[in-house]
Amino acid sequence: MGRRDLRGAAMNKPRILPHLAVIAALVTAILPLTTLLDTGWFVASVAIIVAIVAVGYAGRWVRGSVAISAQALVWFVGIWWAYPGGIGDLVGIGGWGLPRVLESAGAQILTSVAPVAVGAPLRFALVGAIGLLAILVDASANSWRMPLVSALPLAAVFIAPQIAVPRDDHLLYAIVFAIALLLLIASRGSAEPRRRSSVAAVAIVVVAACVAVVAAPLVPYAPTTGIALYTRPTSVDVSIELGDDLRNRSNVEVMQVRTNLLVAPYLRLATHTGFGDDGWQVDTGGTTPLSEGFDDVEVADGIESTARTTWVDQVRLDTLFLPLPENTFDVDGAGDGWQILASNRTARTSSGTTQGIDYAARSIDLSPTREQFEALRTTGAPDAALELTDEVLSGTIGSTAATVTADARTPYDRAIALQSWLRSSEFTYSLDTPVTDGFDGSDAEAIETFLEVREGYCVHFASAFTLMARSVGLPTRIAVGYLPGVATGDRVDGRPVYSVTADRLHAWPEVYFDDIGWTQFDPTPSVAQAQNVTAVESDPSDPEPEAPAPSAAAEDEPEPQATETASATPTPTETAATTPQAERDDANPWWILVVAAAIIVLGALPWAARRVTRALRLAAARRGDAVAAWREVVAMVDDARIPRGRALSERALARALLADPVRLAPAGPEATALAALLGAVERARYSGSAAGAGDLSPHLRALAPALRPAWRGLAPRSLWRR
Structure with missing residues (x-):
């Protein structure tokens, strides 16, 4: 009898390995949340996980109900510590403060942009929710001995960030999570005599990893206008408050592009001409229905022009602005509700989204020669394209521009001098530019700081070029849109398919010249230059870019375009050629070794x-x-x-x-x-x-x-x- 009691006690004794497996599974399940939420919550969450599971292990030496009661007490102490108020507000003494705190936490999630800075209310909500998850998972795995059931909420927590903000580093998280889940399943402490199938356990983990890594990025994005956290990376704010959007490192595809020319074009969403004390303002004005069409593109005699047709499909982009090439004059297939702004040849809607539409845009590419560019003047530009504050004219921006363009003879020479200087080795492209002290902006103070630090990303380069150009008499504006896509290797109707990903969001300046209108320039280092410029750029003084590639991952430099004769109704001809698919930054082997x-x-x-x-x-x-x-x-x-x-x-x-x-x-x-x-x-x-x-x-x-x-x-x- 004593021997049976001894053996029974040994069988009921809790084992530490299943509890360690629960901790590992919980911590690895919340790791992807670090891509959505900034610092200030993770250590506290891990601490409450460890405390709850450890108390559960200790309590099971006495009785299972003791474990649950002790865990509930630890959870309450944890949320009390995290609560941004007094204990009375939390338990309802003198009035409930809890609803206001939770409402504040919810508002922070719904109105913030990933990664969200975790304030006190949101940290409280996270610690409380993760503590409850720890109690549930520990109970189902170690008290009820159903680890497969405990894996379900863990998988949901792990997959949610992948749906919101797909990232390549989630693959590494998935591998670690899969191993932790395998350990959880394999180490379950069941007292019943049953046989475990290692093959089945491995299969479950493999399926979970595949769902997290493969299936989650393929989940369709529902339109989520107004909910900033879940609009990344497929929604875009076209204002020059672009710090978060232009830092987007996601390679989620937002659209596919085909064209009848050799390379895909820049796709413009909106332009910014007005500049004041608060920085840049999106262009507005009278609009007309897209069905009425744009005005014809006026081309001066002798300037070579090319008819381009651009097909855009597989659009997952959630924005009110239609991506269009420069000098677009006709759009087919976009549907109803689109309005055009004639002054900048852009289109937007107030009641829909670009998501899910397929359309074709016809445009004219202009290729002036160097001599023709030298002869162009800028007298016909709108007045708003030359407006500047006194701070810019008399400050660092104006004086620096005067120095850089001192030897330039023509407006075009001044534009090239500014572009070459900003693209030189004196400047560095960086997505890690500080976001504090007003540097992560586009007003005059931020640009002066940029010219001093000489490190930033495209919004800094474009803003600096635009303001400096205005200070030396060049009418300018900033365009926001997407760089040309990367060839996928696929072909549709004989034309190569280009993939445009979220990280190719870009800002670039445009300069107005008489007889040809607005012309793209691109002062951001290592980004493909505007086609109108590269087709004629041959100045040996223009140095080659040396800075690292930007978030848009534009390693592929455009080749000179093939030319056709423009006509009133362009008829596309097959001039496209397959270009090798550019290697992405994430193709480097270091992460494979890791x-x-x-x-x-x-x-x-x-x-x-x-x-x-x-x-x-x-x-x-x-x-x-x-x-x-x-x-x-x-x-x-x-x-x-x-x-x-x-x-x-x-x-x-x-x-x-x-x-x-x-x-x-x-x-x-x-x-x-x-x-x-x-x-x-x-x-x-x-x-x-x-x-x-x-x-x-x-x-x-x-x-x-x-x-x-x-x-x-x-x-x-x-x-x-x-």
Whole structure:
């Protein structure tokens, strides 16, 4: 009776490995949230996870209900610590403050742009929700012994950030999460005699990882105008408050483009001409229905022009502005509700979105020669394109522009001089530009800081060029849109398909010249220059760009365009050629090595844990601990994948092993060692003393050759089987 009680107590004793697996699964499940939420919450969340699971482990030594009660107490203490108010507000003494705090946290999520700065209300909500998740997962995995059920909320938490902001580094998170989930499933502490299928566990983890890595980015984006957190990365704010949008490193495809010319065009969303104390303002004015069409593109005699047709489809972009090439004069297929602004040849809607539409835009590409550019003047520009504040004219921006363009003879020379200077090695492109102290903006103060620091991203380069150009008499404005896409290698109707991703969002300046209108320039280092400029740019003084590639990942420099004769109704001709797909920044092999190293290290953890456990038991066996020695025998049997019943006594297990003469020869050293260990553990079990057992470790080592672990011990079953 005493022996049965002893064995029953051993069976009910909580094991630490399943609890460690719960902690690992919870922490890895919330890791992708770091792509949505800024610092200030993660350490607190991990702390409450560890505290809740640890208290649950301690409570189960007494009783399961004690564990749940203790965890609830720890959860309340944790949210009390995180609550941005007094305990009275939290529990309703003198009025409830909790609803206001939760409302504030919800408003912060709905109105902020990822990554969201976590304030006190949101941190409180996160700590509370993650604490409740920890209680649920720990109870389902360790109290109810249903780890597969506990995996469901973990998978939901893990996948949600991937849907909101897909990123490449989620692949590494998925691998770590999958391993943690496998550990959770494999280490479940069920007391019922059941067989575990390692293949089934691995299959479950693989499916979960595939859902997180592959399926989540393919989930269609519902229009979410006004909910900033879930509009990234497929929604765009076209104002020059572009710090967050232009830092977008996501390579989620927002549209596909085809064209009848050699390279895909820049696609303009909106323009900014007005400049004041608060920076740039989006152009507005009278509009007409898109169905009425744009005005004709007026081209001066002698200037070479090319008819371009651009097909845009697979649009996942959620914005009110239609992406169009410069000098667009006709759009087919966009649908109703679109209005055009004639002054900048853009189109927008007030009641719909670009998401899901397919359309074709016809435009005219102009290619003046160098001599023609030199002869162009800027007298016909709108007055707003020359407006400047006194601060710009008399400050650093104006004086720097005068110095840079001192040797320029013509308006075009001044524009090229400014572009070349900003694209030179004196400036560096960086998405890590500080976002504090007003530097992450486009007003005069921010641009003066940029000219001093000489590091920034496209909005800084475009704003600096535009203001400096105005200070030396060039009419300018800023366009916001997308850089040309990258060739996918696919072809539709014989034309190459270009993929435009979210990280190709860009801002560039345009200069107004008489006879040709607004012309693209691009002073941002390592970004493809505006086509009208590269087609004629041959000034040897214009240095090659040396700065790192920007977020738009525009490694592919456009080739000179093929030319056609423009007509009133352009008829596209097949001049497109396949261009090699540009390598993305994420194709560098370093992350592959990191992932491989992580897989190797994490894959070796079970083997290392088993070696540590064996070493501890051998040390106990050397001191004559027969029970510890026999536990190592049982572990060796499990690792060798030898079937055994849970209810077998020590003698029954030994008899079953000796029944296999191939594995243990009856008169061999392994059988002798097993008999010695059996005698020692039976004396310890029935007499309550292991006196005279002596050093038992040699017997364990002698038995080891007969019980070699399967799979070289890389997946030791003894870690999760009792």
